[in-house]
Amino acid sequence: MAFIKWNDSYSVHVVEIDHQHRKLVSLLNDIHDAMTLGRGKEVIDSIIDGLVAYTQTHFATEEKYFELYKYPGAPEHIREHNDFVKRVLEFKDEAENCKQGLSIEVMLFLKNWLLTHIKGSDMKYSSFFNEHGLG
Ligand SMILES: [Fe+2]
Numbered sequence: 001m002a003f004i005k006w007n008d009s010y011s012v013h014v015v016e017i018d019h020q021h022r023k024l025v026s027l028l029n030d031i032h033d034a035m036t037l038g039r040g041k042e043v044i045d046s047i048i049d050g051l052v053a054y055t056q057t058h059f060a061t062e063e064k065y066f067e068l069y070k071y072p073g074a075p076e077h078i079r080e081h082n083d084f085v086k087r088v089l090e091f092k093d094e095a096e097n098c099k100q101g102l103s104i105e106v107m108l109f110l111k112n113w114l115l116t117h118i119k120g121s122d123m124k125y126s127s128f129f130n131e132h133g134l135g
């Protein structure tokens with residue numbers, strides 16, 4: 001059973017961004033599977049590195065469109081992204097210093113943050129982007 005199951009209520013109706021969100025969900029599922037299956041530390045660390053890198057790529061994509069379309073909610077949204085990157089980098093350090101990878105509390109935090117952010121802050125730009133022809 002997947003740790004996070006994608007459903008259409010997470011769609012922001014922008015193909016490129018939905019694709020990136022699905023990829024983030026799948027990376028979190030990969031970390032969860034690797035931990036559940038007792039995979040080695042190197043495997044888990046490398047998926048976490050992948051998650052950190054892809055999170056930054058994804059945030060850069062959203063922020064590029066904020067800039068391009070002069071999205072009014074940008075400052076607050078970018079602050080949320082920056083805070084999250086800081087947290088994730090801390091978790092990455094923690095995971096590197098610990099045999100088991102990430103704790104279940106951290107996994108749940110990542111899951112909740114991602115889904116709450118998508119359904120809350122990301123959803124707010126959905127119709128704004130659509131109106132600017134991004135879909
Ligand atoms: Fe997003």
Ligand SMILES: [Fe+2]
Pocket residue numbers: 062077081117121122
């Ligand atoms: Fe976002």
